[in-house]
Amino acid sequence: MTNSYIEKILKELAQRNPQQPEYLQAVTEVLSTLERVIDAHPEYQKQAVLERLVEPERIVVFKVPVEMDDHHIEVYRGYRIQFNGALGPYKGGLRFHPSVNLSVMKFLAFEQTFKNALTTLPLGGGKGGSDFDPKGKSDNEIRRFCESFMNELYRHIGADKDVPAGDMGVGGREIGYLYGYYRRLRGESESGALTGKGVGYGGSLGRKQATGYGLVYFLQEILKRHPLNNPKAVVSGSGNVAIYAAEKLQQLGYQVIGMSDSQGYILDDDIDLNVIKQLKEVQRTSLEDYVKLAGKGEYHQGSIYDGHYHCDIALPCATQNEIDARRAANLVANGVKIVVEGANMPDNNEAISYYKQHGVIFAPGKAANAGGVATSGLEMSQNAQHLNWTFAEVDEKLHQIMTAIHQQCLDACRQYGLDEDDYVSGANIAGFERVVRAMIAQGIY
Ligand code: NDP
Numbered sequence: 017m018t019n020s021y022i023e024k025i026l027k028e029l030a031q032r033n034p035q036q037p038e039y040l041q042a043v044t045e046v047l048s049t050l051e052r053v054i055d056a057h058p059e060y061q062k063q064a065v066l067e068r069l070v071e072p073e074r075i076v077v078f079k080v081p082v083e084m085d086d087h088h089i090e091v092y093r094g095y096r097i098q099f100n101g102a103l104g105p106y107k108g109g110l111r112f113h114p115s116v117n118l119s120v121m122k123f124l125a126f127e128q129t130f131k132n133a134l135t136t137l138p139l140g141g142g143k144g145g146s147d148f149d150p151k152g153k154s155d156n157e158i159r160r161f162c163e164s165f166m167n168e169l170y171r172h173i174g175a176d177k178d179v180p181a182g183d184m185g186v187g188g189r190e191i192g193y194l195y196g197y198y199r200r201l202r203g204e205s206e207s208g209a210l211t212g213k214g215v216g217y218g219g220s221l222g223r224k225q226a227t228g229y230g231l232v233y234f235l236q237e238i239l240k241r242h243p244l245n246n247p248k249a250v251v252s253g254s255g256n257v258a259i260y261a262a263e264k265l266q267q268l269g270y271q272v273i274g275m276s277d278s279q280g281y282i283l284d285d286d287i288d289l290n291v292i293k294q295l296k297e298v299q300r301t302s303l304e305d306y307v308k309l310a311g312k313g314e315y316h317q318g319s320i321y322d323g324h325y326h327c328d329i330a331l332p333c334a335t336q337n338e339i340d341a342r343r344a345a346n347l348v349a350n351g352v353k354i355v356v357e358g359a360n361m362p363d364n365n366e367a368i369s370y371y372k373q374h375g376v377i378f379a380p381g382k383a384a385n386a387g388g389v390a391t392s393g394l395e396m397s398q399n400a401q402h403l404n405w406t407f408a409e410v411d412e413k414l415h416q417i418m419t420a421i422h423q424q425c426l427d428a429c430r431q432y433g434l435d436e437d438d439y440v441s442g443a444n445i446a447g448f449e450r451v452v453r454a455m456i457a458q459g460i461y
Contacts, residue, residue: 019051025066036119038336038361042126043070045365045380049441050448052432065452068461072125074098077118078168080146082161085154094165096144096172096180099125102454102461105176106142107132107389109183109212112161112190114149120336121145124183127360128389130447131382134421137393142178144169150185151300162193169194170201175208175399181392182212184335187256188224192217208399211392215404220395222410223388228260229411230387231331231358232268233418234379238354241437242377247354250274250327252281252320253334254296254303257358257385261331263289273327274320276334277303281320284313319343326351333358341366348374357381368440383421383443390417 026047030040047066054060080092095118098106108128111120121143129141148161172178182191191212199205207218215221222229239247248271251262262272272287279302291310295301307315316323321330321343330352332338336359339347344367347355355371356379357363363371363378371378391414398405405413425442428434428449434441455461 019054021054021061021066022047022051025070029070033119033122036122038119038123039126041365042123042361045361045368045440046126046130046444046448049444052434053445053448056432059456060452063456063460065455068455069100069448069451070126072097072099072122073101073461075118075122076168076172080148080161080164080168082148082157082164084157092146092148092161094144094146094168095121096169096178097121097125097142098172098178099141099143100129100451100455101140102451102458103133104138104140105174106178107139107181107392108141108143109145109181109388110186110190110194111143111145111183112148112150112185113145114147115335116145116147123336124360127382129451130444131386132389133447133450134383134424134443135386135390135393135417136420136450137390139389139393142180143183144180145183145186148185150190155189158190159193162190163197166194166197166201170198173198173209175206175396179208179392179396180210181389182256184255186212188212188214208396211395213395218395218399220391220398220410221405221407222414223391223395224256225260225263226391226410226414227257227358227385227388228262228333229264230390230414230418231257231261231333231356231384232264233387233415234384234422235329235331235354235356236268237419237422238356238377238379242354244328244353246271247328248273248326249329249331250320250325251331251333251358252276252338252362253332253359254292255334257388258331258333259289259292259296261333261358262287262292265331270329274323274325275303276320278334280304280315280317281323282306282313282315283323283325284310287313321346324350328353330355331358332362334362335359336361337364338362339367340364341370343367344370348376352376355379356384358385360385377437377439379425379439380443382447383425383439386421387414387418390414
């Protein structure tokens, strides 16, 4: 990197935020693509936009005590990061997972700021969650945890203030409990304060499918520029994003040959998604039983990215830092030509460099997985108008938004004389410019 302003910001950031590796990784990834923008706009340095951009507007950390079924009490930590509100109310999911800490929350909220900007909807960036692990907990324990979490969170959110949604470990069931308790505490039905709600009480048709479907709509735009013949895809994860990405791939006639969870992965020439949904959405158990239930395929322990199979497309849809340079090399050896991120930051910066050196087209999550938050934005619009749109209307709007995000990436590359296949720079620049213009217009905040 040659830009001294960017270098200074990254150095100071590392000093001020020790022990926050994920946050530093996310900021480094974005800032290292902004050199040409910063060079072209000396006013950004005068206005200290980078200093202001990397500091969250507000961080709320709170205690979440919960009584378990056998009456013992456990104490978890809750977070809400209101990262940047220049474009609108803070918006971003809640993650319940033991790996949640301040660094993970800040990286997700930082990424969310640019992702939300790319949707062109009026949404600021935020994120929240807890180190609570919903796995293996009873329904009552989950409900009591959600209520205890909301008992503090409700002070900080609202339809025009901050609008959480789901993320890892927070699906329809958890949003239902969270929203129910919010409504009780507020004494009014403010449906726009949370998204991902059930369709019967203010939720949007198509929200459940939106991140996965949107990811594949983005992939289709890439395939128009880089066609592949009968491509085979692997999708890591088997949660909300992965299941609906695989569903859309299959609807479009692509072969999905592998899926995974935190323990292992399955390989099968034509994955039976009904079995995956049964295991993950209904039974909430491991993929290990896939072979028995589907009567076909192979199960292996470990990461799908260490396995050997032929694939052309990889959609990492599980969690952050799943793929390092070694796994990226394995994917290339397996034949991969296109990697599109469904998860947030599943590829570390070394993996991304490896793809670049080996001619793999790579699209980052902040562009490719923005369909979830975009459809949350559509849910907010429906709530504000007291209307419900049809599935087809929502899906069409989602499709248009994903196509437009893809176009913004290309336009940003063109504007700054970069290779149009550089989706990382394109997404970062397009998101950055929209946020920064709004920040500058609103004075010093
Ligand atoms: P879910 O909790 O529904 O699913 C997560 C999946 O990832 C599960 O299959 C889980 O396995 C697997 N997993 C978790 N940790 C690991 C690991 N260390 N190695 C391999 N697999 C792992 O989450 P979502 O599908 O909602 O989210 C997935 C990713 O997509 C996250 O990065 C999230 O931030 C991002 N995202 C989600 C959006 C949404 O709308 N839900 C929107 C945009 C981004 P197991 O079943 O064993 O727990």
